[in-house]
Amino acid sequence: MILPAVLGALVVAVPVLGLVVQVDFAGFWRLISSESSVAALWLSLRTAAASTALCILLGTPLALVLARSDFTAKRLVRSLILLPLVLPPVVGGIALLHAFGRAGLVGRYFEVFGFSVAFTTTAVVLAQTFVSLPFLVVGLEGALRSAGTRYEGLAATLGAGPGTVLHRITLPLVLPGLASGAVLAFARSLGEFGATLTFAGSLQGVTRTLPLEIYLQRETDPAAAVALSLVLVAVAVAVVGISAPRAFSVGGRPG
Amino acid sequence: MSRQGHGRDSAGRFGWAPLSGATTAVVGAAVMALALSGCGTGGGGGASGENTTLTVYAAASLTESFEDLAAQFEENHPGVDVQLNFGGSSTLVTQLQDGAPADVFASADQANMDKAVDADLIDGSPSIFAGNTLTVAVPSGNPAGVTSFEDLAGDDVDVVVCETRVPCGTATQKIEDLTGVTLDPVSEESSVTDVMGKVTSGQADAGVVYRTDVKAAGDSVEEVEIDRADQVVNEYPIATVKSAGNADLAREFIELVEGPDGQARLAEEGFRSP
Numbered sequence: 001m002i003l004p005a006v007l008g009a010l011v012v013a014v015p016v017l018g019l020v021v022q023v024d025f026a027g028f029w030r031l032i033s034s035e036s037s038v039a040a041l042w043l044s045l046r047t048a049a050a051s052t053a054l055c056i057l058l059g060t061p062l063a064l065v066l067a068r069s070d071f072t073a074k075r076l077v078r079s080l081i082l083l084p085l086v087l088p089p090v091v092g093g094i095a096l097l098h099a100f101g102r103a104g105l106v107g108r109y110f111e112v113f114g115f116s117v118a119f120t121t122t123a124v125v126l127a128q129t130f131v132s133l134p135f136l137v138v139g140l141e142g143a144l145r146s147a148g149t150r151y152e153g154l155a156a157t158l159g160a161g162p163g164t165v166l167h168r169i170t171l172p173l174v175l176p177g178l179a180s181g182a183v184l185a186f187a188r189s190l191g192e193f194g195a196t197l198t199f200a201g202s203l204q205g206v207t208r209t210l211p212l213e214i215y216l217q218r219e220t221d222p223a224a225a226v227a228l229s230l231v232l233v234a235v236a237v238a239v240v241g242i243s244a245p246r247a248f249s250v251g252g253r254p255g
Numbered sequence: 256m257s258r259q260g261h262g263r264d265s266a267g268r269f270g271w272a273p274l275s276g277a278t279t280a281v282v283g284a285a286v287m288a289l290a291l292s293g294c295g296t297g298g299g300g301g302a303s304g305e306n307t308t309l310t311v312y313a314a315a316s317l318t319e320s321f322e323d324l325a326a327q328f329e330e331n332h333p334g335v336d337v338q339l340n341f342g343g344s345s346t347l348v349t350q351l352q353d354g355a356p357a358d359v360f361a362s363a364d365q366a367n368m369d370k371a372v373d374a375d376l377i378d379g380s381p382s383i384f385a386g387n388t389l390t391v392a393v394p395s396g397n398p399a400g401v402t403s404f405e406d407l408a409g410d411d412v413d414v415v416v417c418e419t420r421v422p423c424g425t426a427t428q429k430i431e432d433l434t435g436v437t438l439d440p441v442s443e444e445s446s447v448t449d450v451m452g453k454v455t456s457g458q459a460d461a462g463v464v465y466r467t468d469v470k471a472a473g474d475s476v477e478e479v480e481i482d483r484a485d486q487v488v489n490e491y492p493i494a495t496v497k498s499a500g501n502a503d504l505a506r507e508f509i510e511l512v513e514g515p516d517g518q519a520r521l522a523e524e525g526f527r528s529p
Contacts, residue, residue, distance in 0.1 A: 023391060103457035118458045119413065119441040201415065201442030201458075208443075215444045219345050220420045 004079050011154070016233060031227035039205045040213035041231070047209060048189035051128035052253050055185040056131075059136035060178065064170070066248060067144035086136045092130055093198025100126060101199070123200035128189035135188055136181040143171070143177020180242075185237040191232065260271060292297040302521045303431055309504045310338045310356055312347045314491065315365030315448065316387065316467050317381040320520045321361070321512075343446060344368075344422070351376050351496065361491060363387070368492040378502065381494035384513050385526040387465045388488055389426050391479040392454045392472065397458035407461055411458055415450050415459040418443040420498050422489060423450070427463045429487045437465075451476070465489070470525035490529065 024031065031037075066078055084092055100107045102118050110116055117123045151173065155165045171178075193211040200207040202216070210232060217225040271403035296511055309328075313321050318341050340347070340357070344367035351357060352374050360377070361384070362368040366382050393401050399412045407414045416438060417424035424443065444450045447464050454462040455475045470477045493512060495505040511517050518528050 009520050097456050097458065101456055119415075129524065157355075197445070198452065202418065202444050202449070202506070203440070203442050216418055216420055218349075219445070 002237040004215055018192040019226065019233065023125075023230050024227065028230075030229050031224040032231055034224065035202055036208075036211075036213060037217075037224065037228055040208055040210045040228075041204060043121070043124075043208065044190055044210040047124045047128055048186050050125045051132055051189040052182055054125065054129045055133050056178070056182055058141060059133050059181070062133075063137045063144060064139035064166075067141045068149070081137050082134050084131045084162075085138075087142050089131060089192065089194025090198050091194075093127065093195035094122075096130060096195060096199040098124075099209065119201045119203065119207060120227075121206055121249055124192075124209060127195040127199050128192045130183035131192055131195055132188040136182040139181030139184060140174060140178050143174040147173045147177075164209075183239050183242050187236055190235060199208055262486055271327055281398070291320075297397070299457065306334055306336055307501060307504065308336045309358050309501055309508060311359040311508065312340045312341065312342075312355075312361075312496075313361040314344045314347070314355045315341045315489075316363055316443070316465065317341065317361055319471060320517075320526070322525045323520055324508075324511055324517055327516065328508055332504070332507070337508070343399040343403055345370075348374075348376075354498075356498065356500070357496045358465040358501050358505040359493065360496050361493040361512070363491055365487065365490055365492060366422065377386065378495040378497045378499065381492035382509070382513065383490045384493045384509075384527040384529055385493065385521050386488040387467055387526055388481075389423070389430055389463055390466045390469055390481055390484060392451065392464045392469050392476040393461045394454055394457045394459075395475055395477055396459070397477055397479075401461050403478050403479065404430065404434060406438050406479075407438055407463070410439075413441045413458075413460045414438055415442045415444060415453045415462045416440045417447055417450055417463070418445055421445060421447075423447040423463070423465060424488050426487050428482060430463070430483065433448050433486055434481075465525070467525040468515050470523075488527070491526070 032041075062081065066074065066081075087095075095115070096102050100110070100117055100123070102108070102111055102116060102243070107117065117126060147170075152165050153171050155169045158161075160168065191211060196207065196209055197212060197215075202208045202212050208216070208226060214225045214228045214232070217228060267453075276378065282373055311321065312323065324341055329335055340350075340355075341352075341515075344362040344364055347362070348367050348370045351360060351371055359366070360371060360395065362371070362381075368377070371377050372381065378420075391401060391404060391407065393399070399406075401412060406412060406449055416427045418427055422447075427438075441459065442453065444453070447468055450459075450462040450464050451468050451472060453459040454464070454469050455472055461479070466484075470478055493509050495509065497503055499505045522528070
């Protein structure tokens with residue numbers, strides 16, 4: 001029991017430790033402050049913020065519908081929304097390409113209106129939203145379920161309309177769940193690689209996010225790739241630190 | 256990598272039961288499997304038993320030709336099993352540096368072979384066995400009407416190239432210098448495969464790639480030749496790896512690649528003879 005547990009922890013800890021040991025701390029600042037690295041970090045932060053906003057905007061209604069209503073296709077819808085969690089990101093990228101690409105299912109109609117997402121920052125945000133949405137929806141739906149409907153029902157019997165119940169009761173109750181879901185979505189967006197590479201392309205300041213820059217740096221300057229990787233690890237640790245206590249307790253909270 | 260980490264996070268939130276006896280058994284089995292697969296990849300040894308393994312690390316662009324050549328080699332050497340590992344040349348060098356067992360290394364450029372030589376991984380001196388030149392790939396039907404390399408500089412052409420930090424990007428830069436044409440790409444990819452992906456899917460109007468990539472893509476793309484492509488040849492070196500368990504077999508494999516059969520097969524894929 002203890003042995004597999006320790007092994008499990010080591011599987012995660014050892015690679016991270018290996019990375020940290022490899023970092024050239026003397027040249028760390030020089031390595032991460034090159035023009036291309038800064039451009040990539042800035043782009044990553046902007047796009048991850050945008051996709052997190054989109055996740056909140058689109059994911060909140062979705063979680064509400066999944067948690068509060070009952071319809072026959074619900075299981076199917078939920079499975080579908082969870083799909084990006086288990087799909088290899090490169091598959092997600094290919095799917096996005098054939099949906100929103102220039103010759104894609106929807107993308108070809110964009111073209112007609114002289115509008116194209118190909119090779120734009122919008123494509124990066126789209127890819128990040130695709131892979132991050134499940135984190136927000138799953139987290140928020142869990143929070144909604146454990147919050148229960150008692151207070152909502154009570155408010156309704158006291159004469160509050162559905163809009164008032166939503167704004168005054170439901171959303172404040174699940175705000176911690178929404179926040180931790182949003183933080184996880186942000187982290188996932190920040191780390192997005194496969195779908196971005198396949199769907200959006202790679203151009204400094206436009207589509208080349210930090211993970212793409214790390215992948216490229218590896219070709220010529222492995223030390224810089226390692227240093228930039230540590231930056232992402234630091235961000236990830238911060239994100240998990242903020243959200244984990246809530247994200248992991250949501251399921252276990254009495255409903 | 257991070258994907259799996261997140262998967263675990265969410266698994267926690269789906270409310271999986273705490274570790275039970277069954278889970279412990281599964282974990283135990285997984286550990287066993289890991290340990291066993293670790294033994295399996297030993298390769299290269301071959302002193303015991305009848306079967307000998309020859310491990311060949313080769314650049315991804317050599318996939319089709321080397322698969323055929325490996326089959327031919329196995330046919331001519333009963334009891335020899337050729338294991339092929341294809342990847343980006345820099346990835347392969349990194350794996351070799353980390354002690355991956357290989358007998359032969361075929362790189363898609365001199366720079367990565369130099370890295371391997373500098374790291375004292377190579378036995379003897381590498382030899383050039385093939386060359387690759389750049390060309391322009393356009394989606395079938397050539398929607399942007401590209402007829403020359405110069406056309407790629409036009410505002411209305413979405414062109415994708417390799418980033419200058421990877422070999423195909425360096426070569427593209429040389430062509431730009433030679434022809435005096437400055438491209439304004441919509442994307443600078445980290446591998447030529449990614450450039451091809453953007454062209455075959457019709458995302459881009461054109462991509463600067465290797466001739467072998469166009470050959471491999473078949474009907475999904477058309478080729479627009481670059482006039483002075485011959486002046487920028489990307490050379491492919493091959494060598495025996497120092498830690499090779501089968502130096503003699505490794506040399507024989509290199510002889511096959513450099514011999515008439517190997518060269519003919521490579522030519523079919525669009526490679527030039529050195």
